[in-house]
Amino acid sequence: MKIATFNVNSLRKRLPVILRWLERHQPDVLCLQETKVQDEDFPLLDLASSGYQVTFRGMKAYNGVAVLSRAAPEAVSYGFDDGGELDDARLLRVVIKGIPIVNTYVPQGFKIDSSKYAYKLKWFQRLRAYFDKHLAPSKPAIWCGDVNVAPEPLDVHSPEKHLTHVCFHEDVRRAYKETVSWGFVDVFRKLYPDRLQYTFWDYRQPSSVKANKGWRIDHILATKPLADKCKSVEVDMRPRRAATASDHTVLWAEFAI
Amino acid sequence: MKIATFNVNSLRKRLPVILRWLERHQPDVLCLQETKVQDEDFPLLDLASSGYQVTFRGMKAYNGVAVLSRAAPEAVSYGFDDGGELDDARLLRVVIKGIPIVNTYVPQGFKIDSSKYAYKLKWFQRLRAYFDKHLAPSKPAIWCGDVNVAPEPLDVHSPEKHLTHVCFHEDVRRAYKETVSWGFVDVFRKLYPDRLQYTFWDYRQPSSVKANKGWRIDHILATKPLADKCKSVEVDMRPRRAATASDHTVLWAEFAI
DNA sequence: GCCTCGCCCG
DNA sequence: CGGGCGAGGC
Numbered sequence A, B: 001m002k003i004a005t006f007n008v009n010s011l012r013k014r015l016p017v018i019l020r021w022l023e024r025h026q027p028d029v030l031c032l033q034e035t036k037v038q039d040e041d042f043p044l045l046d047l048a049s050s051g052y053q054v055t056f057r058g059m060k061a062y063n064g065v066a067v068l069s070r071a072a073p074e075a076v077s078y079g080f081d082d083g084g085e086l087d088d089a090r091l092l093r094v095v096i097k098g099i100p101i102v103n104t105y106v107p108q109g110f111k112i113d114s115s116k117y118a119y120k121l122k123w124f125q126r127l128r129a130y131f132d133k134h135l136a137p138s139k140p141a142i143w144c145g146d147v148n149v150a151p152e153p154l155d156v157h158s159p160e161k162h163l164t165h166v167c168f169h170e171d172v173r174r175a176y177k178e179t180v181s182w183g184f185v186d187v188f189r190k191l192y193p194d195r196l197q198y199t200f201w202d203y204r205q206p207s208s209v210k211a212n213k214g215w216r217i218d219h220i221l222a223t224k225p226l227a228d229k230c231k232s233v234e235v236d237m238r239p240r241r242a243a244t245a246s247d248h249t250v251l252w253a254e255f256a257i
Numbered sequence C: 001g002c003c004t005c006g007c008c009c010g
Numbered sequence D: 001c002g003g004g005c006g007a008g009g010c
Helices: A011-025 A045-046 A115-134 A170-180 A185-193 B011-025 B044-048 B115-134 B170-180 B186-192
Strands: A002-007 A029-033 A055-058 A065-069 A075-077 A089-096 A097-105 A141-146 A184-186 A216-222 A230-236 A250-255 B002-009 B029-033 B052-056 B067-068 B075-078 B091-096 B099-105 B142-146 B184-186 B218-223 B228-234 B250-255
Touching: A002 A011, A002 A141, A002 A216, A011 A029, A011 A065, A011 A184, A011 A250, A029 A075, A029 A097, A029 A141, A045 B228, A055 A089, A065 A089, A065 A097, A089 A115, A097 A115, A097 B091, A115 A170, A115 A216, A141 A230, A170 A184, A184 A185, A184 A230, A185 A216, A185 A250, A216 A250, A216 B029, B002 B099, B002 B142, B002 B218, B011 B029, B011 B044, B011 B067, B011 B250, B029 B099, B029 B142, B052 B091, B067 B091, B091 B115, B115 B170, B170 B184, B184 B186, B186 B228, B218 B250
Parallel strands: A002 A029, A097 A141, B002 B029, B099 B142
Antiparallel strands: A002 A250, A029 A065, A055 A065, A075 A089, A089 A097, A141 A216, A184 A216, A230 A250, B002 B250, B029 B067, B052 B067, B075 B091, B091 B099, B142 B218, B184 B218, B228 B250
């Protein structure tokens, strides 16, 4: 099973890139974030040609998640179910061929001293509780998406400059790890313990791609039984180099199931 | 000499269409309107490959005129010189191979009861005075551009519905004809007295192109000595059918000089 | 509908 | 820088 994740920064703007990538890579599942389209405007027709099943939840202007899958999902669930903020444009769970897949667009957090950052930290706690409720560490499951955390210094260019950045501050890294420790394994880092590899390059940072000044903030994580079956994980730079590119690129992993 | 006119509705958006048209048609002169680009942002580099000389005057967001010519203009003049509103983003005169060419983007006029409409009517009067000052009916000269007038009922779909439209109202048609009568001949209508042929199809009117619900408001006019040498005039629908089309298309005329 | 713009956002 | 939005123009 081949599964991929891609923060598209507008699904409508990225349709050609997405369709091209599906054609070339034929994944079983492609999880998308920042679709930035409300459900009534979702471009189902443009995706129909791909032959993929489409599951989505969006809102106007911000956020939005979707799952494209070869097989139809056996179950679909939108947002948190803990009585708090639903945040269904950031959290989408599907079950595909028996494997639960949680696709997240974790809040970015704005600034360390903002309420948005507090919300982000809380979000990781809620996500752990969500895993507790719906998954089991001993059973196959996947968590992927734009997690907005670079877990280690290796995962961001010039880490010493980003100690107070909402995607690298010690508190957010701790919050992320606390959620991971529920029972997930970062399959990229598992296969490549020392590899410097980013998935996001800021549009604003001049020549960030050429100079490779990026962040590894998009992740695919699997529970142990599934992580053990992970055969390969790669970042495909091509979508980031496309004429009309997202600021993120595609991360994919293949599992022997 | 082959001369063409095209309201591009943003030069920058229409660059591929323009370059393609130049390649295919190799006109001596292409007059453009609604370039919507201020001079400091004019995309000279993108046009350099065409090999055409570029003369332009624009402003931010609205209006803007340009002339692309195989030969460099022997003279260039921007706007009115009667002490009133300059309107140099609507009026550009060049002399090419000895022929004065007046490229205009005549004000649209908004609504019949608006001051913009009064300004439009006045604009035609000023233009006649401008011809008087700079041209002679007995000598070759060309006036072309988006004139924003359908001269006759044949020149607009459902004319009975547009009697109070600022591009078909009796006052504007009279004002236009008063300016034409200075000494210009509409070469399209001269060659094809009865042909129904539009040059503009509103984006808003659903399926206006397919249903051919348009307007003939872009014109090429020549003084009598030149009009007598007009060999052919055509409207090229291709640019209007392009993937990213202006709401106008190209009108061109060939003169035996 | 398809352009422009200024503004918000990451 | 490159998405989104809403307003203004035609």
